[in-house]
Every structure is written in structure tokens, then in C-alpha cells.
Amino acid sequence: MRVHPSPPEADVVTLHESVPPDAFDVERVRRDFPILARPVRGKKLVYLDSAATTQKPRQVVEAMARYFDQENANVHRGVHFLSERATEAYEGARERVRKFLNARHASEIVFVRGTTEALNLVAFTFGRLRVGVGDEVLLTAMEHHSNIVPWQMLCADRGAKLVVAPIDDRGVLLLDELEKRIGPRTKLLGVTHVSNALGTVNPLKQIVALAHARGVPVVVDGAQGAPHVPADVRDLDCDFYAFSGHKIYGPTGIGVLYGKAEHLEAMPPWQGGGDMILSVSFEKTTYNRVPYKFEAGTPNMAGAIGLGAALDWLEALPREAAWAHEDELLAYGTEALSRIRGLRLVGTAPGKAAVLSFVFEDIHPHDIGTVLDREGVAIRTGHHCAQPLMQRLGIAATARASLGIYNTRGEIDALVAGLEKVRRMFA
Ligand code: PMP
Numbered sequence: 089m090r091v092h093p094s095p096p097e098a099d100v101v102t103l104h105e106s107v108p109p110d111a112f113d114v115e116r117v118r119r120d121f122p123i124l125a126r127p128v129r130g131k132k133l134v135y136l137d138s139a140a141t142t143q144k145p146r147q148v149v150e151a152m153a154r155y156f157d158q159e160n161a162n163v164h165r166g167v168h169f170l171s172e173r174a175t176e177a178y179e180g181a182r183e184r185v186r187k188f189l190n191a192r193h194a195s196e197i198v199f200v201r202g203t204t205e206a207l208n209l210v211a212f213t214f215g216r217l218r219v220g221v222g223d224e225v226l227l228t229a230m231e232h233h234s235n236i237v238p239w240q241m242l243c244a245d246r247g248a249k250l251v252v253a254p255i256d257d258r259g260v261l262l263l264d265e266l267e268k269r270i271g272p273r274t275k276l277l278g279v280t281h282v283s284n285a286l287g288t289v290n291p292l293k294q295i296v297a298l299a300h301a302r303g304v305p306v307v308v309d310g311a312q313g314a315p316h317v318p319a320d321v322r323d324l325d326c327d328f329y330a331f332s333g334h335k336i337y338g339p340t341g342i343g344v345l346y347g348k349a350e351h352l353e354a355m356p357p358w359q360g361g362g363d364m365i366l367s368v369s370f371e372k373t374t375y376n377r378v379p380y381k382f383e384a385g386t387p388n389m390a391g392a393i394g395l396g397a398a399l400d401w402l403e404a405l406p407r408e409a410a411w412a413h414e415d416e417l418l419a420y421g422t423e424a425l426s427r428i429r430g431l432r433l434v435g436t437a438p439g440k441a442a443v444l445s446f447v448f449e450d451i452h453p454h455d456i457g458t459v460l461d462r463e464g465v466a467i468r469t470g471h472h473c474a475q476p477l478m479q480r481l482g483i484a485a486t487a488r489a490s491l492g493i494y495n496t497r498g499e500i501d502a503l504v505a506g507l508e509k510v511r512r513m514f515a
Pocket of ligand 1: 139140201202203204205232234235280282283284309311312332473
């Protein structure tokens with residue numbers, strides 16, 4: 089079983105200190121990603137945008153192609169051979185995800201389109217059950233829009249209020265302030281595992297314990313957590329955990345909502361249609377058991393199979409060493425960027441994961457991104473779907489280099505060289 093960091097306080101230390109980084113062969117990993125070998129604008133591609141979406145190893149593409157070539161049929165309803173095979177493969181992927189998250193039951197794994205859909209599902213079902221007039225939904229200042237807007241919609245619908253726990257200037261969540269905001273009207277806490285804009289890793293175990301001590305369930309946005317830090321839902325004891333396939337080396341259009349069985353059982357369905365029912369008449373419909381109650385219509389079988397293959401691929405690597413590789417690269421990048429005059433890192437929480445967000449002189453982040461692109465270096469610029477966070481930090485946007493398991497020191501060097509070009513052009 090993976091070791092989960094259980095930090096005594098907000099300052100999480102690096103997870104993987106004891107593992108020699110050389111136990112991880114990054115060049116071998118890179119060979120699984122043909123796209124990393126393609127040139128871009130006549131230059132070698134340096135892909136530093138994995139927080140937006142990761143590249144996919146050929147094993148994932150092959151698993152999906154194999155499914156379409158050999159097993160494609162609709163699931164659950166058929167009696168024929170291919171339908172049985174497709175159902176086995178789809179349910180096998182669910183079990184694969186269960187194992188990855190260390191959930192107790194495969195029925196606690198709901199396949200959805202992605203993190204956004206997972207969080208909307210919780211807001212529109214669990215949220216509607218729990219939140220009424222005058223109640224409060226507690227979030228943190230570093231949430232992605234997809235862990236803000238569904239709650240805002242719920243609050244508007246219910247006459248409830250959003251309450252926000254603040255962060256400090258480094259991007260560390262202020263736990264005492266969070267605790268102060270948990271009151272008798274708090275019906276739910278939504279928190280990101282890892283911030284996509286800052287890289288802050290929140291001390292989830294501690295947060296969940298704080299919330300549970302006051303009877304408040306916790307919904308975790310794991311979009312950036314699952315790919316980069318251990319996500320053991322039983323260890324965390326969170327009530328819900330959401331993540332997206334495409335950010336963890338799997339395909340787009342598939343994601344996961346983990347929910348504790350007792351919650352999923354109590355929640356009403358949110359979309360109606362085929363597969364989520366046991367029987368339908370014009371007078372009355374009885375719903376299927378979980379998780380099918382939440383999977384109306386033909387699911388994304390190929391996506392689920394691709395995600396299962398991605399998790400197989402990822403967990404076949406020496407995981408501790410892979411995490412150590414990412415940590416080491418982040419430390420290398422932090423140091424390298426810190427040495428660039430006029431560059432300021434945004435998000436300097438201790439124990440960060442995978443994200444180097446920065447502003448550079450007063451150069452517009454889009455200009456930075458455009459010049460880097462000409463050098464083959466792909467980064468993201470903008471507000472990173474975290475506008476309230478940008479407002480809190482007093483900036484409109486950042487440039488963000490984000491790391492995946494396949495990145496190298498050489499690629500960080502290429503980023504630094506590109507930034508020197510940016511300076512020459514704009515500063
Ligand atoms: N939360 C975080 C922290 C994210 O980084 C993202 C994707 N940028 C999302 C939620 C939404 O994920 P998706 O677009 O895959 O639904």
C-alpha cells in the first residue's frame with residue numbers, strides 16, 4: 089500500500105526523501121510517449137503543460153484500440169459474447185480504479201466525464217439533500233472554478249452562502265482560519281487536494297479530521313492530486329474524491345467520482361435514462377443500485393478501459409521513485425527559476441507538487457507563452473480557472489510550467505533558456 093503523508097501541520101514536507109531518484113528511468117518512461125519525440129515548430133518539443141492534460145503512453149492508446157478492434161459492444165444489457173466481454177472490461181476498469189484509490193467497494197466508484205462532472209454530481213445530489221436556506225458551504229481560496237461554480241449554483245438555488253477559508257501569500261491554506269469558519273450552518277467542505285495554479289498540497293487528512301469532528305463531510309477535488317501524490321481514500325477518510333482520466337495519463341472524457349457507500353446509497357440520481365433504472369412505468373420508476381444509479385445512458389467504455397490501462401501503466405512503475413523524480417524535478421525547477429532576475433514564483437508552499445507558476449518582470453504571461461512556444465516549450469498562461477485565487481494574490485494571470493512523470497532536467501533547462509530569450513525580447 090502506498091504511504092500517505094499525514095502531516096502534523098500545513099507545512100507538508102517532501103514525500104519521498106528516502107528514495108534514490110536514479111531508481112527511476114525517465115528515458116525509458118519517455119519511450120512510451122511517441123508524442124514527446126515529435127518536433128514542434130522545428131524544435132524539440134518540451135511539454136510542460138501536464139496540469140492541463142497529460143500525454144498518453146502507447147499502452148493506453150493500444151488498450152483502447154484493442155477494445156474497439158476486438159471487444160466493442162454495449163455493456164450490461166446484452167446477452168451476447170461481445171457484450172459480456174465489454175462489460176467485463178468496463179467493470180474491470182472500475183475495480184482497477186477502486187484499487188488505485190484503495191476504496192472499500194467497486195460500487196463506490198462512479199464513472200463520469202471528469203472532475204467537473206463529478207463535482208457537479210455531488211453538488212446537485214448530495215448538496216441538494218444537505219444544504220438549505222441559511223446554510224453554508226465552505227471552500228478554500230485556492231479552488232478551481234469547477235469546485236466553486238457548482239456550489240455557487242447550489243447556494244443560489246437554496247438560499248445558502250459560500251464561505252471561503254483564506255490562504256497566506258505563499259499559497260498555504262490557513263488551517264486555523266478554516267477551522268474558525270466551520271460552524272453549525274456549515275453543511276459541506278470542498279477542498280482541492282493539490283492546487284493547479286500554485287502546486288500547494290493540502291494536508292487533507294488533517295482537514296478531513298477537523299471537518300468530521302464537527303460533522304461536516306468533505307468533498308475533495310483530486311484532479312491534480314491523484315496524478316502526483318498518494319490518493320488513498322480510506323486513509324484520507326474523505327467523503328468524496330473526484331479526478332479526471334486525462335490528467336493521469338489516461339484519455340479525455342472519463343473521470344471518477346469516489347463516494348462513501350453510505351452517501352451514494354442515500355443520494356438521489358441526477359440524470360435519468362437507460363441503465364440507471366431497475367424498472368420503468370409511466371407511474372413509477374425504481375432506480376438501479378449504486379454505482380449504476382449515477383451512470384445513466386451508455387457509458388464511456390473505451391475511456392474507462394483507457395483509464396484502467398493508464399493506472400496499470402502508472403502503478404507498474406516504481407511509484408516511490410517516480411514521485412521522487414517529480415519532487416526532484418520540481419526542486420530543480422524552483423531553484424533554476426528563482427535564479428532568473430525579475431522572475432517571481434507564485435505559490436511557494438513547502439512540499440508543493442508539480443507546478444511552477446510565475447510572473448516575470450511586467451511581461452504579459454501570454455507573451456511569455458508565445459515566445460516559449462516558438463522554442464518548442466509548451467506552458468500555460470492565464471488565470472488557470474482560478475480567478476478568485478488570482479484576485480487574492482493581486483495578479484491577473486501567471487505563466488505556469490507543470491510537470492509530468494516524463495519531464496527531465498534538460499527540459500527545465502530549455503524553459504530557462506527560453507525565458508532568457510523572453511527577457512531579451514521584452515524586458
Ligand atoms: N480541478 C482542478 C484542480 C483542475 O486542475 C482541473 C482541470 N484543470 C479541474 C478541477 C477540472 O478538471 P476537468 O476539466 O478534467 O473536469
